[in-house]
Every structure is written in structure tokens, then in C-alpha cells.
Amino acid sequence: MAERGSQVVLGLDPDPRRLWPVGPASLRSGAPLGPVAAAVLGHCRALIDATAPACVAVKLQLARFEVLGADGWLAMAELVADARRSGLLVIADGKRGDIDVTARAYADALFGGIDTPHGWLDGLGADLVTVNPLMGTDAVEPFITAAREAGAGVLALVRTSNPGAADIEDLGLDGGGTVWERLATMVDELGRSGIGASGLSDVGAVVGATAPGHLPRARELMAHAAFLLPGVGAQGGRVQDLAAAFAPGRAGGLVSASRSIAEAHRSGAEDPATAARAEAERLRESAWELSDRAGASA
Amino acid sequence: MAERGSQVVLGLDPDPRRLWPVGPASLRSGAPLGPVAAAVLGHCRALIDATAPACVAVKLQLARFEVLGADGWLAMAELVADARRSGLLVIADGKRGDIDVTARAYADALFGGIDTPHGWLDGLGADLVTVNPLMGTDAVEPFITAAREAGAGVLALVRTSNPGAADIEDLGLDGGGTVWERLATMVDELGRSGIGASGLSDVGAVVGATAPGHLPRARELMAHAAFLLPGVGAQGGRVQDLAAAFAPGRAGGLVSASRSIAEAHRSGAEDPATAARAEAERLRESAWELSDRAGASA
Numbered sequence: 103m104a105e106r107g108s109q110v111v112l113g114l115d116p117d118p119r120r121l122w123p124v125g126p127a128s129l130r131s132g133a134p135l136g137p138v139a140a141a142v143l144g145h146c147r148a149l150i151d152a153t154a155p156a157c158v159a160v161k162l163q164l165a166r167f168e169v170l171g172a173d174g175w176l177a178m179a180e181l182v183a184d185a186r187r188s189g190l191l192v193i194a195d196g197k198r199g200d201i202d203v204t205a206r207a208y209a210d211a212l213f214g215g216i217d218t219p220h221g222w223l224d225g226l227g228a229d230l231v232t233v234n235p236l237m238g239t240d241a242v243e244p245f246i247t248a249a250r251e252a253g254a255g256v257l258a259l260v261r262t263s264n265p266g267a268a269d270i271e272d273l274g275l276d277g278g279g280t281v282w283e284r285l286a287t288m289v290d291e292l293g294r295s296g297i298g299a300s301g302l303s304d305v306g307a308v309v310g311a312t313a314p315g316h317l318p319r320a321r322e323l324m325a326h327a328a329f330l331l332p333g334v335g336a337q338g339g340r341v342q343d344l345a346a347a348f349a350p351g352r353a354g355g356l357v358s359a360s361r362s363i364a365e366a367h368r369s370g371a372e373d374p375a376t377a378a379r380a381e382a383e384r385l386r387e388s389a390w391e392l393s394d395r396a397g398a399s400a
Numbered sequence: 401m402a403e404r405g406s407q408v409v410l411g412l413d414p415d416p417r418r419l420w421p422v423g424p425a426s427l428r429s430g431a432p433l434g435p436v437a438a439a440v441l442g443h444c445r446a447l448i449d450a451t452a453p454a455c456v457a458v459k460l461q462l463a464r465f466e467v468l469g470a471d472g473w474l475a476m477a478e479l480v481a482d483a484r485r486s487g488l489l490v491i492a493d494g495k496r497g498d499i500d501v502t503a504r505a506y507a508d509a510l511f512g513g514i515d516t517p518h519g520w521l522d523g524l525g526a527d528l529v530t531v532n533p534l535m536g537t538d539a540v541e542p543f544i545t546a547a548r549e550a551g552a553g554v555l556a557l558v559r560t561s562n563p564g565a566a567d568i569e570d571l572g573l574d575g576g577g578t579v580w581e582r583l584a585t586m587v588d589e590l591g592r593s594g595i596g597a598s599g600l601s602d603v604g605a606v607v608g609a610t611a612p613g614h615l616p617r618a619r620e621l622m623a624h625a626a627f628l629l630p631g632v633g634a635q636g637g638r639v640q641d642l643a644a645a646f647a648p649g650r651a652g653g654l655v656s657a658s659r660s661i662a663e664a665h666r667s668g669a670e671d672p673a674t675a676a677r678a679e680a681e682r683l684r685e686s687a688w689e690l691s692d693r694a695g696a697s698a
Contacts, residue, residue, distance in 0.1 A: 117501070118516035133470075138518040165498060165505035169514060169521055171477075172431075175470040197498055199532060200463060201562040201635075203415070207463035216467060218416035220436040223467055234497060236534040236557060238564025259534060264499040266536025273582060276572035281579060284571060337499075 113360025263310025311339025335362020411658025561608025561631030609637025633660020
């Protein structure tokens with residue numbers, strides 16, 4: 103992040119009904135893809151090409167690739183390679199969570215793959231994956247184990263960016279605190295053994311940018327967690343409200359934006375790539391400045 | 401279920417390190433698959449062939465197919481067709497949950513597909529999908545909307561079968577009750593508008609068979625929900641403890657077993673198919689008899 107001067111995560115959340123028109127260069131593909139997957143891949147490639155210098159990572163919204171069927175996995179694998187070539191980390195945003203053996207299978211799929219008696223299976227090669235901790239620690243731990251084997255990390259949902267987050271995550275507990283605060287404590291405990299030289303753990307948290315009032319408390323409960331902060335832009339979150347995320351340093355927050363970058367051209371006269379580049383750079387600059395001030399005052 | 405005299409769900413949860421050895425007939429495939437996916441497909445096909453008459457549905461554990469990459473989706477599509485030919489319903493067990501537009505994309509992938517300006521995308525064609533409700537009602541509602549368009553249903557996690565379920569789901573709330581009881585109330589409320597002639601709703605619940613002490617209370621809170629009851633067998637759950645699930649009738653409970661069927665041969669001298677068939681039939685008979693008594697006393 104220091105090298106790129108950026109905390110911006112380019113969300114790849116391609117709605118097949120709202121893709122950029124792209125030229126043949128972006129439609130190149132190593133695997134033969136159907137027309138929808140080819141268009142999705144081209145759109146995502148053009149987005150990466152336009153915005154990579156302002157970003158530190160891409161976040162693949164797995165649902166948008168799952169809907170492409172088998173082609174979706176092929177498209178994701180190509181985008182992971184593209185992101186690497188552009189010097190970007192890869193976040194697989196699937197919010198998976200299940201019993202132990204199942205969680206491990208998801209982790210093998212998204213991180214480093216697995217050897218079997220019938221041959222080797224490649225993993226997606228993600229650097230970070232999002233997980234859903236509703237089912238408890240034993241649904242999260244297999245992801246952490248696999249992440250450590252792969253030199254990767256985990257981001258657990260703590261307080262999400264959607265309005266419905268209030269339904270369960272904000273419920274008050276009989277011993278005090280809320281469900282999301284308990285999730286935060288779980289993240290902190292699971293991450294204690296994975297704190298690196300940076301002071302950050304390999305177990306981070308998803309904390310929505312749409313309810314920034316929660317951020318100081320989240321940071322208090324999770325001093326060593328990197329926060330993935332989705333919801334900037336289309337969902338209403340604003341970079342300037344995210345200072346608490348950066349208390350442990352500039353790498354404390356990953357500012358994730360999808361639609362506000364991909365659809366920036368819809369509010370002006372610029373072409374999609376130019377508008378996206380400008381929006382990503384605007385986010386980068388405001389987050390980087392904010393983290394400078396936040397770090398200095400922490 | 402009445403027609404088949406069964407509430408048994410065959411869990412297809414193929415560990416690539418523990419597959420049945422299968423012959424060329426089961427290895428037939430419409431699509432060219434890599435060796436691991438071909439072996440997984442053959443194993444699942446043989447399992448369906450062996451046990452279908454005793455079952456009412458198959459449950460695809462999506463993690464086991466995701467780890468196969470692009471081939472996983474192709475294998476699942478073939479298994480859905482196989483299940484249909486054997487008269488079985490299909491449950492896609494992915495425990496997805498995300499913000500509105502993302503949840504809808506997952507639902508399109510798993511149910512009926514979606515039309516796009518670039519062409520049609522097939523969905524998996526599942527009859528039921530499992531969803532994770534941590535993120536609240538707006539993360540679940542898009543699945544219900546899509547399910548109703550497809551003539552399908554949704555099963556939301558309420559109280560899962562793993563030991564870690566106690567970590568979050570069992571937390572006590574400051575207004576009384578627990579997190580899982582609040583999830584149960586959510587399921588009941590979301591399902592009210594989907595109660596059919598059977599008295600059951602198209603919004604059901606996942607209630608682990610490993611903690612059957614919760615079942616009477618779960619049934620009290622969700623009078624119209626079908627319960628998917630995982631955890632019978634390898635995870636320690638027993639059919640005879642599940643009576644409360646069947647209070648609204650024989651279709652009130654779906655008894656899901658994976659490893660106890662697929663690995664039945666490991667505790668005896670029978671071949672895998674014979675042992676699996678016997679175990680599925682044993683489960684079918686005990687659940688059917690139990691539901692008869694439970695229905696009569698309800």
C-alpha cells in the first residue's frame with residue numbers, strides 16, 4: 103500500500119446489463135467463453151486497465167461470476183492473472199461460511215488449491231477472502247489455517263454496509279454489547295496469533311462505510327485488524343468519515359468502491375475509462391490524505 | 401414426499417480424497433471434464449443410482465464443486481439433470497448471503513438464470529437453496545423473490561449443526577431469547593406470504609439435527625417452515641430425536657445425511673452402493689415411521 107500510495111480496492115461487481123462497451127483488445131481470452139462471460143471479462147479488464155495505478159487491490163464479487171456458470175470461474179482466473187500483472191492484490195468476496203470440512207473446501211477453492219488422488223486442483227489464488235462468521239469460530243478457522251498456508255488473509259463480516267445489517271448484527275446482547283461487537287471480539291481473538299511486523303493481523307474485518315459511527319468502537323475492539331470498508335459511493339458511504347479505520351496505520355483500511363467507479367461516466371460527459379480513472383484517483387487521494395492525518399493523530 | 405414415502409435428503413458432499421471407485425458407466429459425461437471432476441461426478445452418480453428410491457432430494461454441497469473450478473459447475477449441472485431423471489428434488493447448499501443486488505445474482509445463478517443484453521445465462525435449476533441471514537432481511541428477500549419466480553424455495557440458517565453454532569447463534573439477547581430465535585422469527589415473518597395448500601411455507605429453516613433440544617422451540621417459532629435437518633450420522637445427530645420437526649406434517653422435516661450414506665461401507669463388508677442403499681433405506685424407514693407418530697400426536 104505504501105508503494106502504491108493507495109488504499110483503494112476496485113470492486114469488480116459486473117452487472118451483465120450494465121457493462122462498458124469494450125474493444126477487441128479487452129475481449130482477448132485464453133479460454134473460449136460464451137458471449138456474456140466474454141463481455142463481463144472485457145468490462146472487468148477495461149476497468150482494471152483504467153484504474154490500476156490508483157488502486158491496491160481488486161475485489162471479485164463472486165456472485166457475478168457464479169451467475170456465468172462454468173465460464174465464471176475461467177473469467178475469474180484470467181482476472182486474477184490480470185490483477186497480478188497490474189501489481190494488484192486480489193480479494194475474493196464470497197462471504198462463505200460453513201462447517202469445518204466444508205469451510206476448508208471453500209478455502210482450498212479460493213486460496214491455494216488442493217492435491218487429490220485424481221490430480222491437482224488449482225485454487226483461485228486470492229490474497230484475501232471474505233467469510234461469514236454466523237456459524238461461529240469453527241466455520242472461520244479453516245479459512246485462517248488455509249490462508250496462513252498460502253500467505254494470505256481472511257476478512258470476516260462484522261458490521262456490514264446494507265440497511266438490513268440492523269436486523270441481526272445490531273441486536274443487543276443480554277451481557278451488554280451487540281452481536282456485531284461480539285463478532286468483532288471473535289475477529290480480534292482469532293487474529294491474535296497472526297499479527298505481523300506491520301502490527302496488522304492476517305484476520306481482518308468487513309466494516310461497512312455506510313455506518314461510520316460504528317468505526318471507532320470497531321477499531322477499539324479490533325486494534326490489529328485490517329478493515330475492508332465497502333459501501334463508499336453507490337451505497338452512500340464517504341471517505342472522509344473513515345478516519346478511525348486508519349488508527350493503526352495507513353494499511354488499517356481498505357476503501358472498496360465498485361459502482362461509483364464503474365458508473366462514474368453516467369454522471370458526466372467523459373468516456374467510461376476516463377471517468378473511472380478520475381473517480382479512482384479522487385478516492386485514492388482523499389483516503390491517502392485522510393490516513394496521513396489519522397495516523398498522525400493516533 | 402408422500403409419493404416417495406421419504407424425507408431423506410442425499411447429501412452430495414464429495415471429498416475428492418474419499419471417492420468411490422466407479423466404473424465407466426458412471427464416468428460418462430456430456431462435457432469434457434478434468435480427471436478430478438470426472439471422478440467426483442462418477443462418485444455422485446453412483447451414489448444417486450444406489451440410493452434414489454429411498455430419497456426425496458439431493459443436496460449439493462457447493463464448496464465441493466467450487467473447488468473443482470469451472471468443471472464444478474458442469475458437474476453440478478449434470479447431477480441436477482440426473483437427480484431430475486431419478487425423481488429427486490435438488491437443494492443447492494451454498495449458504496450465500498449478501499447485499500440486495502448481490503443476493504439477486506446468487507439467486508439467478510442457483511435458480512432460474514437471467515437474460516442479459518449479451519445472451520441468456522442458465523441457472524442451476526435448484527428447487528431449494530440455503531441462505532445465510534446474518535446480514536438481515538434484505539440479504540434474504542432477493543432469494544425469496546427469485547424462488548417464487550422459479551417455483552422454488554429458500555432455507556435460511558437458523559441453528560446450525562456444528563459445535564461453533566453456540567458462539568453466535570446461541571447468544572442471549574437483551575430483550576430475551578437468543579440470536580437463533582430471532583433468526584427463526586425472521587424466517588417465520590418472511591415466509592408468511594408463501595404458505596401453500598400443504599400448510600408449509602416456501603421459506604424454510606436449517607436446524608441442525610445435532611442439537612435436537614432446540615427443535616420444539618424452533619417449531620413453536622416457525623409453525624409453517626420446512627426444516628432441513630443436517631447433521632444426522634457423521635456429525636452425531638439421530639433420526640429418533642427429530643419428532644418435533646414433523647409437527648406440521650410429514651413434509652415438515654427433510655433429514656439430510658451425507659457421509660453416513662457415502663461412507664456406510666467403511667464399517668462393514670458390503671460394497672459402497674449396497675451399504676449406501678441400506679443406510680438410506682434405514683434412514684427413510686425410521687424418519688417415515690417417526691413422522692407418522694409425530695403427525696398423529698401433533
